[in-house]
Structures are given as C-alpha cells and as structure tokens.
Amino acid sequence: MSFRAASDLCQNLCDNLAKVVLGKDELVDLLVVALLAGEHVLLEDVPGVGKTLTAKALARSLDAKFTRLQFTPDLLPSDITGSMIYRTDTSQFEFAPGPIFANIVLADEINRAPPRTQSALLEAMSEGQVTVDGVTHELPKPFMVVATQNPFEYEGTYALPESQLDRFLLRTSIGYPSRNVERDILTTHKSGEPVDDLQSIVGAAEVSAAQENVGEVRMDESLVDYLLDIVEATRHHDAFQVGVSTRGLLSFHRGCQAMAIRRGRDYVTPDDIKQMAVPSLAHRVLAEGIFQGGNRAVVEQQLADLIEPIPVPV
Incomplete structure (x- = not known):
C-alpha cells in the first residue's frame, strides 16, 4: 500500500468515527494513529463520557473481529488467553x-482485575502472541488493545504496574463534551445507540498493509536528536523519579511516524513530535511526590513544561 493510500485510509476511519464520537477530533486522530502504529491505547476518564463507545466505534469501523473483556476481581488469566x-x-x-484472539480487544475497567490477571496481557501486547502450557499461539493481525479505567475510584481496583503502562503507546482521556455537542448527542440518541448503525469501511488486511508503511516514514537526524533530547530530559529532571524507557522511546518514535502518515506525509515534522509527546510519555514517567495512578493532569503539565524549553530543530 502506498503512503497516499494509507493516509486516505486514516482519513476515512477518522470520518467514520466522527459520526459517533462527536466533537473529539484529537481523540479520534490519536486512536487511528495508534491503530496504524500497531500499538495500544489506554483511555482514562470518569464513567459515562464514552470510553467504551469509542472503542466499539473503532471496532465497528473495521471489518475485523472484536471482543470485549469486562475486567473483574475474579477474572483469571485463562479467561483472557484461553486454556487446554x-x-x-x-x-x-x-x-x-480465549477472547484475546481478536483484532480489536476492549479491556474494560482494566484496573479492576488483580495484577496476575492484568499480566496476562503483557505478552500479547508486546509480541502479538500468548503462551499457554509452554506452547506459543500467534494472535491475529492487526491486533490492538483499547483499555479503559476510571482514575478516581480506588476501592476494589489495582493500579496498573509500570511494566503494563509501558506497553501502551498512548494514555489519553475523552473529557466532557461541549454544550452544543451534548445537545447533538441528545438528538442522535433518540432512536437508539448510533454506534450500532456504524458501517465497517476498512478490512483487517488493509490495516495490516497500511501498518507496513509506518517504518518507512523518514525522520531527519535533527528530529531524531530532538526526540532523544526529550526522552533524556525526563531521565534527569528533578520532577521525575523515573524517566522514559528505551521501549518508550521506540514506541514514541513509531507513533510520530504514524502521525505523519495521518497528516498525509512520508516524513516527520516537529509538530508531529510535539503532538505525540505528552500522550505518549506522561504515563511512562513517575513524578516525585505523586504515586502511580495519581493526578494525571499534574504529570502531563510537568512533562509539557519540561519539553517547552528544549530547542526545536528548524
């Protein structure tokens, strides 16, 4: 598939998602970029703002297999991966x-399952495979996990470990819609759930073909240095106990390449890096004085403040 065809595919997906996910163009962009990059997304927000709806809309836009996993305290690893x-x-x-054998997997309220069950996703998200009783089974391609969690409800939940968070390309939120958008939602929901009428417009094979273009997107050496400057700054700044890992750097790099295709280019610009930086890196750092899973907005602002003075290549 050509770069132009991959970009058109992204545009078509965004247009289709926008029919249901109203007034959230940036969120839709990030979701499609993560799909193109072959990576995973964590949607963290209060209940009722459309996290599950967003994941279902993406799945319905693809002619691909979709499963929903409702994470609960009694969920077992075999309930995810399968068993003999x-x-x-x-x-x-x-x-x-198990239900992990799908193209799009919605891990709903992922932080309600204990760490042992959460860890069942690690191999799948990192390597696109699961191992059961010593036998490795390949997952279908494309494969993407869209996980959701409520950041404010802590009773009966388990914080995601850093190793788990590091497998997500993006952590982002949806936020409340504007007044006008909420008025439109009232209108569109009169006759049922709009996502149920959403048509699939892209096949799984087309997505896999588009993903092959991401690694070919060019990034100037000056931008590579800019990327490295940002990541190294997180490792040495007083605001953070733990900086971005090498895995995080690789994921960030691929996300920037995918964003370039989304914008119709075969090369990365500084704007691509700036747009991807906070959603790609904020969940990979551990801020001083803020426990894991703490105030996301504070960490994101600290990271934005850290990135701002770093010289941008011309």
Missing part, C-alpha cells in the same frame, strides 16, 4: 482460544 480442554471424542487435550 479435554476432548472426549479424540481423548486428547486441545487448546481453546
């Missing part, structure tokens, strides 16, 4: 794939 079952007709054990 005994077949009486063959007198043999056979692998029964």
Whole structure:
C-alpha cells in the first residue's frame, strides 16, 4: 500500500468515527494513529463520557473481529488467553482460544482485575502472541488493545504496574463534551445507540498493509536528536523519579511516524513530535511526590513544561 493510500485510509476511519464520537477530533486522530502504529491505547476518564463507545466505534469501523473483556476481581488469566480442554471424542487435550484472539480487544475497567490477571496481557501486547502450557499461539493481525479505567475510584481496583503502562503507546482521556455537542448527542440518541448503525469501511488486511508503511516514514537526524533530547530530559529532571524507557522511546518514535502518515506525509515534522509527546510519555514517567495512578493532569503539565524549553530543530 502506498503512503497516499494509507493516509486516505486514516482519513476515512477518522470520518467514520466522527459520526459517533462527536466533537473529539484529537481523540479520534490519536486512536487511528495508534491503530496504524500497531500499538495500544489506554483511555482514562470518569464513567459515562464514552470510553467504551469509542472503542466499539473503532471496532465497528473495521471489518475485523472484536471482543470485549469486562475486567473483574475474579477474572483469571485463562479467561483472557484461553486454556487446554479435554476432548472426549479424540481423548486428547486441545487448546481453546480465549477472547484475546481478536483484532480489536476492549479491556474494560482494566484496573479492576488483580495484577496476575492484568499480566496476562503483557505478552500479547508486546509480541502479538500468548503462551499457554509452554506452547506459543500467534494472535491475529492487526491486533490492538483499547483499555479503559476510571482514575478516581480506588476501592476494589489495582493500579496498573509500570511494566503494563509501558506497553501502551498512548494514555489519553475523552473529557466532557461541549454544550452544543451534548445537545447533538441528545438528538442522535433518540432512536437508539448510533454506534450500532456504524458501517465497517476498512478490512483487517488493509490495516495490516497500511501498518507496513509506518517504518518507512523518514525522520531527519535533527528530529531524531530532538526526540532523544526529550526522552533524556525526563531521565534527569528533578520532577521525575523515573524517566522514559528505551521501549518508550521506540514506541514514541513509531507513533510520530504514524502521525505523519495521518497528516498525509512520508516524513516527520516537529509538530508531529510535539503532538505525540505528552500522550505518549506522561504515563511512562513517575513524578516525585505523586504515586502511580495519581493526578494525571499534574504529570502531563510537568512533562509539557519540561519539553517547552528544549530547542526545536528548524
């Protein structure tokens, strides 16, 4: 697939999502960029603002398999990955794939499951495979996890460990809609849920073909240095106990390349890096005096303040 075709695919997806996710163009852009990059998204916001709706809209826009995992305290790792079952007709054990074997997986309220269950996603998100009883099983392509969590409700929840957060390309929020958009929502919901009428416009094979273009997007050496300056600054600044990892750097780099395609280019600009920096990096740092899962807005502002004085290549 050509760069132009990949960019058109992104535009078509954004237009389709905008029919349901009203007034949230930046969120839609980031979601499509993560899909193009072959990475995962964490939607963190209060209940009822459309986190699940957004994930369902993306899944319906693709002619691909979609599963929803409702994370609960009693959810087991095998409930996600699958398990070996005994077949009486063959007198043999056979692998029964779990709901993780899909193209788009909605991990709803991911922080309600204990760490052991959360960790069942680690291999899948990192390597696109799961291992059960010593046997590795490949996941379908494309593969994307869209996880949601409520940042304010702590009773009965388990904070995501740093290793888990590091597997998400983006952590972002949806926020309350404007008054005019909320008025439109009241109108569109009179006859049911609009997402149920959303048509699929892109096939899974087309998405996989578009993803192959991301690694070919050019980034000038001066921009590579700019990327490295940002990441290194998080490791040495007094505001952060822990900076961005090398895995985070690679993910950030790929996200910038995907954003360039979304904007119709085969090369990265400083604006691509600036737009991706906070959503890509804020969940990968640990701020001084703020516990993991604490005030997201404070950490994001600290990171933005850190990036602002770093010289931008001309």
